[in-house]
Amino acid sequence: MQNLNRNDLRQRLTESGFKATHQRIVVLEAVTELHGHHPTAEEVYQKLNPANPTISLGTVYKTLDTFAEAELIKRVLTEEGGKRYDTCTTTHSHIYCSNTREIIDFEDPELENLLRDFFSKKQVNNFEIKSFAVQLTGKKVEPDKQISIK
């Protein structure tokens, strides 16, 4: 879990050139708290709404979009349409469960090194690779004992 101290959040906003408004602090806080859940704008809104009932859904949409554009957070790949967000963390992969439609983080340093090596050697035609991720699709086989989310 990342830092949830509001002063630090404020600082991260300022460093990225944003006005540190209450709304932005709270949105960034909510996404951070939901890290690993790959929330939609609506879910971020639900998360922060109880404590911040005056912050509008529209602002959450705008703010998430602005943050993603500035790479303060990132958009998560999905095959379902609809935008999902997550905090930027270390490189990791996602497992998509076609049963439950969950997106589950899968961190594996060995895999990351393997890929980092591969792409450092291999030049991809005319592309400056900024990041990579492996997307696994599959099905849970033991519904109870599962990879822990967050």
Next chain:
Amino acid sequence: MQNLNRNDLRQRLTESGFKATHQRIVVLEAVTELHGHHPTAEEVYQKLNPANPTISLGTVYKTLDTFAEAELIKRVLTEEGGKRYDTCTTTHSHIYCSNTREIIDFEDPELENLLRDFFSKKQVNNFEIKSFAVQLTGKKVEPDKQISIK
């Protein structure tokens, strides 16, 4: 490019347990012809509309969804919201260009073998992995000389 012979398309539909209606044949044909373009439902509709003006957009939506569910085609990962489709082909990766927002196919047998090996050895917790893909994000560096799309 895959086979565009209508009898073959008809057969593939029948084999998947579908009634081989004209609409389905034409939708499957259009997606196949657009392979590598990762079209939206709207784009598939635009493709087939001139020759088939009576086929409705709603049918295209339903048909693509049905096909994806039956894994006759697949949904493509995107960070933009909105569903995109493609024919099922061999395992391959995608490069997403954050400038042009294109999704470009990247086939590399070496990379595929590397990953196939990795996942055959490695057991992923409680998951039956059905497929994997690498998603690269980056930027084109030479706008003119690019990876050819289809």
Next chain:
DNA sequence: TTTACTGCAAAATGTTTGCATAAGG
């Protein structure tokens, strides 16, 4: 002939926009 599919139009969902007001630097 029977069942499943299609077209249509309406509804639901998800996201963006414009503008007057409010707040941060």
Next chain:
DNA sequence: CCTTATGCAAACATTTTGCAGTAAA
């Protein structure tokens, strides 16, 4: 203060749904 962000509501885009009619097997 001046600029930029917010709230609100309306607009827009995308996708789904229900149902009567139609076509495939």
